Amino acid sequence: MGRKLIKHPVSTGIYLLFILLIVVPVVYTVGSAFISDGSLGKNIRLLDKETFLLLGKSILIALIIALLSTLSGTVLGFSLYKTRVKFQGFFKVALLIPLFVSPYIPAVAWKDLFFTVFHTTNFISSNTGVIFVLTTVFTPLSMLITGSAFAAIDTRLEESGLMITKFGNVIVKIVLPLIKPAVLSSFILVFIFSISEFSVPAFFGVRVFTTEIFTQFSAFYNHSLAILQSALLILVCVILLLSEKKYIADAPFLSVSSKGTSSKRYGKPVINKLSFLFLSVWLFISVILPLIVLLMQSFKDGTASIVKAFELLLPTFGSSAGLAFAGAVLIVIVGFAAAYNSTIKNKKETIKSFDPLLLIVFAIPSTILGISLIKFYNHPGVDFIYSSFAIILIGYVGKFSFISAKLVENAIKQIPFSLFEAAQIEGISSSVGLRKILFPLIAPALFAAFIIAFIFSMSELGTTIMVYPPGSDILPIKVYTIMANAPQSLTSSMTLIVFLLTLLFISGFYFIAKPVVKNYGYAND
Amino acid sequence: MPMIELQNIDHSYGNKSVLENFSLKIGSNGLTCLLGSSGCGKTTVLRLIAGLEIPKSGKVIIENKIVSENGKIIVPPHKRNTGFIFQDLALWPHFTVYRNIAFGLIEQKEKDVKQSVYKMLEFFGLQSLAGKYPHQLSGGQKQLVAISRSLVLNPTVLLMDEPLANIDVKLKRKILDHIIELKRNFNITIVYVTHDHREAFAIADNIVIMNEGKIEDAGTVEQIKRSGNQYVKYFLEY
Numbered sequence: 001m002g003r004k005l006i007k008h009p010v011s012t013g014i015y016l017l018f019i020l021l022i023v024v025p026v027v028y029t030v031g032s033a034f035i036s037d038g039s040l041g042k043n044i045r046l047l048d049k050e051t052f053l054l055l056g057k058s059i060l061i062a063l064i065i066a067l068l069s070t071l072s073g074t075v076l077g078f079s080l081y082k083t084r085v086k087f088q089g090f091f092k093v094a095l096l097i098p099l100f101v102s103p104y105i106p107a108v109a110w111k112d113l114f115f116t117v118f119h120t121t122n123f124i125s126s127n128t129g130v131i132f133v134l135t136t137v138f139t140p141l142s143m144l145i146t147g148s149a150f151a152a153i154d155t156r157l158e159e160s161g162l163m164i165t166k167f168g169n170v171i172v173k174i175v176l177p178l179i180k181p182a183v184l185s186s187f188i189l190v191f192i193f194s195i196s197e198f199s200v201p202a203f204f205g206v207r208v209f210t211t212e213i214f215t216q217f218s219a220f221y222n223h224s225l226a227i228l229q230s231a232l233l234i235l236v237c238v239i240l241l242l243s244e245k246k247y248i249a250d251a252p253f254l255s256v257s258s259k260g261t262s263s264k265r266y267g268k269p270v271i272n273k274l275s276f277l278f279l280s281v282w283l284f285i286s287v288i289l290p291l292i293v294l295l296m297q298s299f300k301d302g303t304a305s306i307v308k309a310f311e312l313l314l315p316t317f318g319s320s321a322g323l324a325f326a327g328a329v330l331i332v333i334v335g336f337a338a339a340y341n342s343t344i345k346n347k348k349e350t351i352k353s354f355d356p357l358l359l360i361v362f363a364i365p366s367t368i369l370g371i372s373l374i375k376f377y378n379h380p381g382v383d384f385i386y387s388s389f390a391i392i393l394i395g396y397v398g399k400f401s402f403i404s405a406k407l408v409e410n411a412i413k414q415i416p417f418s419l420f421e422a423a424q425i426e427g428i429s430s431s432v433g434l435r436k437i438l439f440p441l442i443a444p445a446l447f448a449a450f451i452i453a454f455i456f457s458m459s460e461l462g463t464t465i466m467v468y469p470p471g472s473d474i475l476p477i478k479v480y481t482i483m484a485n486a487p488q489s490l491t492s493s494m495t496l497i498v499f500l501l502t503l504l505f506i507s508g509f510y511f512i513a514k515p516v517v518k519n520y521g522y523a524n525d
Numbered sequence: 526m527p528m529i530e531l532q533n534i535d536h537s538y539g540n541k542s543v544l545e546n547f548s549l550k551i552g553s554n555g556l557t558c559l560l561g562s563s564g565c566g567k568t569t570v571l572r573l574i575a576g577l578e579i580p581k582s583g584k585v586i587i588e589n590k591i592v593s594e595n596g597k598i599i600v601p602p603h604k605r606n607t608g609f610i611f612q613d614l615a616l617w618p619h620f621t622v623y624r625n626i627a628f629g630l631i632e633q634k635e636k637d638v639k640q641s642v643y644k645m646l647e648f649f650g651l652q653s654l655a656g657k658y659p660h661q662l663s664g665g666q667k668q669l670v671a672i673s674r675s676l677v678l679n680p681t682v683l684l685m686d687e688p689l690a691n692i693d694v695k696l697k698r699k700i701l702d703h704i705i706e707l708k709r710n711f712n713i714t715i716v717y718v719t720h721d722h723r724e725a726f727a728i729a730d731n732i733v734i735m736n737e738g739k740i741e742d743a744g745t746v747e748q749i750k751r752s753g754n755q756y757v758k759y760f761l762e763y
Contacts, residue, residue, distance in 0.1 A: 418615035421577050426629030426678060427603030436628070440619045 011337040018334060022361055022398040025376030026368075030231045032375065047228055051212075055232060058209040061127060062195035068135045069190045070183060073142020076282060079275035080143070081150035082175070084267045091279045092147075093510070098286045099140035100452075101502045102459035102476055104199040104483075107133045108495040109290030111204070112297045112488060125204040133204075134194050136286040141193070142186040149182030150175070158264040167266065192237050196365035198462040199480065209233055210367050210462070217371055217466070227375075230368035237363035294499060297492030309493035313478060317501070320458060320475035323389060327396035328453035334358075334397055335404025335449055342405075343412040362402035366462025369398050373467050387469055395463035400456050404449040411445030412438070444513070451509045455502060475501075526589060528553035528714045529574055529682065534583035536569060543569045544738045547583070551731075553681075556708050556715040558725035561735035562760070567718045568612075570735075571684050574716065575609050576602035587682065608675025610685040614667050616659040616674075622646075623655040626674045645673040648710075649703065665696045669703065676711065683707075685717045689724060701727050722761050726750075734760060 079085055080092055098106060110133055114124040123129065157178070158170055176183075198210040209229065217226035298306050338358055361369070373395055377386035385391050419441075423433045439446070461476045468477055479498055483491040527550040534547040543566045551557045559567040572578040573585055576598060585593045587607070592600040616625050623642055630638045646652045649669040659667060668688060675683055685704075689697045705728055708715060719725055725732050726746050733743040734757050742754045749757065 416613055416615060418611040418613055419617055421602075422609065422611060422615040422617075422674075423628070424577070425575060425602045425607065425609045426674075428628065428631065432631065437617060441617075 011341050014334055014337040015341070018357065018397070018401070021394050023357060026234075026361070026364060026372040029227055029372035029375040030234065032227070047225075047232070051229060051232075054207065054212055055209050055229075055236070057127075058195055058233075059236065061131060061208065062191045064131050065134045065138060065194040066187045066191035068131070069138040070142045070146075070187045072135070072282065073139045073144075073186060074146045074179075074183060075278060076139065076143040077145075077147035077150050079279050081147045082264070082266055083271050083275045084265050085272050085275040085279065087276075091283065094283055094287060095143060095279070096140045097503070097506070098137050099144075100455040100459070100506060101499055102199065102461060102479075103134065103137045103197060104203050104461070104476075104480065105294075105495045105499050106136055106286070106290045107200045107203045108483070108491055109293045112492055113289070113293045115488065116293070116296075125206070127206055129204050130201050130206050130208070133200050134197060137200075138190045138193055139282070139286070142190055145186040145189070146179055146182045149179035153178050153264065155264040167268070188240055191240065192363050192365075195233065195237065196367075196462060198365075198367050198465075199476075203483075210365055213365075213371070214367050214466075217367075223371075223375070226371060230365070230371060234364050234368060237365065238360055241359060241363045291499065294492050294496040297489055298496045301489055305487075305489040305493040306496070309490055309497055312482060313475065313494060313497055316473040316475040316478050319473050323392055323396075323474065324454045324458040327393050327400075327457040328450045330393060330397050331400050331404045331453035331457070332408075332446055332449050334401040335406075335408050335453075336446065338401065338405035339409035339412055343409055358402040358405050361398045362400075364398075366395075366399060366460070367466055369395060370463040370466025373398075373463070389469065389472065391467045391469070392464055392474070395467055396453070396457045396460060399460065399463055400453050403456070404453055407445050407449045407452070408442060411442040415441050447513055451506075451513065454509075455505060458505070459498070459502065527551055527586075528588060529716070530584075530586040531570065531573065531580075532584040532586065534573065534580045534585070536566075536573065536578065536580050536583075542738065544573075544580075547738060547740070549733065549740065549743075551714065551716060553714050554712060555730035556704070556717055556728055557731045557733060558729040559716065559718045559733050559735060560720070560722055560725045560760075562720055565735040566738040567720075567735050568686055571609075571686050571716060571718050574605075574682070575607055575684055576600065576605055577609075605682070606678075606680050607682040607684055608678060608680035610668075610671050610675055610683070610688045612687045612690055614671040614688070616667060616670060618659050621656050621658055622651065622662070622670050625659070625670060626677050629674065629678050641677050645677045649673055664692045665700060668692065668700050672703070672707070676707070676713075681712075681714060683713050683715045685715065687718055687720070689719070689721075697724070704728055736760075 076095060080088055080095075085091070107129075110124050110129065111121050114121045124132070153175060158174060196210060198214060201208045202211050202214070210233075213226050213229045213233070216222045216229065298309075364372075373391055374386070377383060377391055379386075385394070415438075419437060420433060423437055428436070459476055461480060464474060465477055465480065468474055475498060479494045483494060486494075529549075529551040531547060531549045534544050535542070536544040536547075547566070547570070549570065559570055561567050569578060573580055573593070574587070576585075576593060579593050579596055579598050582595050584591050584595075587600075587605055590600065592598075592605055617628070620628065623646075626642045626645055627638050630641060633641075642655075643652065646655055649672070651666065651669055651673065654662060654666060654670075659670070662670065671688070672683075689700055692700070701724065704715070704717075707713070708728075717725070717728065729746055731743065731745055732749045734741045734749065734752075734754075736756050741756045741760075742749060742752045744752070750761070752758065752761075
């Protein structure tokens with residue numbers, strides 16, 4: 001009987017829909033670059049030396065961001081999960097803020113700061129600026145991944161080490177090797193996020209591969225070259241991802257921690273002081289300083305800018321929140337189906353485990369996913385998707401379902417299988433088992449997946465900017481298009497409003513989440 | 526006539542064979558201990574009886590009825606009238622003690638459920654804990670709740686998979702007394718898996734000693750103590 005407990009054709013249906021709506025468009029678009037848009041030889045010649053140099057530069061920038069983010073994220077993760085530093089709860093929430101706001105928000109803030117202080121933005125509007133801002137944006141992701149790994153280390157492994165050697169050796173020889181999968185997966189995920197990032201390099205006027213693809217597609221209408229460049233970028237991401245697939249699959253990526261788990265914490269005063277210092281400095285650089293700058297810029301001419309920004313953005317709030325809500329619901333459903341397939345159901349009996357598919361689609365840079373969806377759905381018969389919000393929802397699902405699946409999968413893995421077997425022996429039907437046992441136990445993870453999907457969808461720009469139907473009012477698109485020609489104070493005001501709106505949603509969800517986490521979930525007692 | 530019979534069972538996990546041509550008969554209304562070191566296949570035998578594993582070949586018979594045979598499940602786990610106490614107890618953490626015990630009675634009327642659950646709680650002296658959650662209970666209380674949860678369904682067979690593996694000696698003695706009491710008060714066949722021969726000697730009517738998927742010896746406590754089998758002698762010495 002193994003682990004096959006509940007048969008659900010629904011998950012198979014979701015899997016097929018995912019392939020049909022998201023994978024087929026990508027395969028079709030990339031394939032068409034080699035077949036329908038001309039001969040392979042002709043198109044390959046479009047990839048000149050300059051293209052490869054630009055690709056090399058983009059890879060280098062992404063590698064540096066991944067390295068710096070993983071290093072700083074690991075130190076933050078250690079400080080939060082392995083020391084007895086003060087205000088841990090506050091730091092854990094506050095340091096996550098950059099991850100949940102659109103990357104262009106800190107970019108605007110830093111540009112403002114440099115302009116205010118140095119009267120020039122040359123330094124920040126550069127490769128270094130992109131690296132710096134994206135490092136502050138993606139470090140929380142690394143902190144989450146490595147932090148979960150630190151928290152999951154069996155206390156006894158460290159304590160038995162401490163019995164025979166000194167603290168430093170335990171950290172280097174025991175703790176760090178144990179979190180290696182998390183460190184590697186953090187590095188790869190940050191690399192993929194960085195190389196896919198479009199808004200920050202575009203805002204700083206730095207030419208990278210994603211901005212080049214966007215230019216070729218939207219400005220020069222050179223679709224063949226854009227798609228070929230996209231295929232190259234997909235190749236880089238997928239090769240990297242698949243080469244480390246095992247580590248990514250094993251890492252406790254974005255897990256909702258169990259109640260009652262306790263990992264070893266070190267109380268040496270010097271470590272606590274250093275940790276507190278590092279956490280405070282990082283919080284100041286990544287959250288407080290950008291917020292102060294945005295506030296100062298927004299109100300430097302009184303309230304006129306902020307009022308105008310509010311009036312401009314107000315019509316987008318409802319549609320953006322509605323889209324993000326619908327997207328988050330779909331993402332959680334797909335994530336659950338994928339997680340369910342790969343954990344509860346017997347892998348041998350199903351070919352429908354679509355974790356690898358989610359991973360590959362996740363690795364496709366946002367702009368390229370957008371191009372694929374446009375090219376595929378702009379055909380008679382399916383153009384009703386092209387001209388509606390459905391295309392944006394499909395983009396959200398493609399982009400973020402992997403994150404949701406990992407979160408839910410980790411939650412399901414924490415539940416001992418005997419809980420389901422006990423129900424089976426008592427004659428509980430599979431649907432009752434799902435409703436009364438599985439769902440309540442993974443409710444915190446489902447809710448966390450929903451919140452993350454909602455916030456990410458709300459601020460998604462790379463795919464949305466390619467696919468949004470004309471005339472639609474979507475928050476990040478509106479901010480991005482207005483800020484290209486708007487005065488600095490209006491840009492800052494709009495950014496501040498988006499920032500505060502995101503904070504409002506996060507706080508709202510936090511208060512709703514509290515009882516869910518308290519009353520449900522699997523408790524390791 | 527045996528209550529439980531396993532006939533020529535072959536079972537493996539992947540390429541690793543756990544039981545080969547394994548046969549066993551267990552009589553009714555007594556406590557049979559499956560005793561052996563880790564990895565000898567005793568838990569697999571228990572899971573085969575419960576229906577949580579399906580034998581690759583061979584038959585599992587309960588109350589003279591074939592319940593699984595040659596890779597096929599004929600009677601699903603919940604229709605075998607068996608209860609199962611898992612090693613980790615598998616109490617549902619989001620349910621109170623009352624709901625943990627009542628969950629299997631989902632199709633009965635609320636009044637009957639209440640009566641059955643409280644009868645169980647009373648028997649084990651757990652009435653005051655009805656509203657508590659598993660994480661609020663002591664180790665011993667959890668054991669008793671797990672046993673109550675199984676017994677409330679009036680099983681004819683109770684399968685216990687090393688239920689005392691993670692508790693201290695004093696508490697172990699107390700729970701063992703409860704199991705002996707349970708044996709006296711309920712008309713039930715108990716199959717108890719353990720690796721601790723002292724535990725087995727304290728409660729068993731019959732003992733089956735297993736080693737690497739095979740039965741080394743079987744008999745009453747006294748017979749096992751006097752066994753001439755080399756492995757049994759070695760096992761009981763350590």
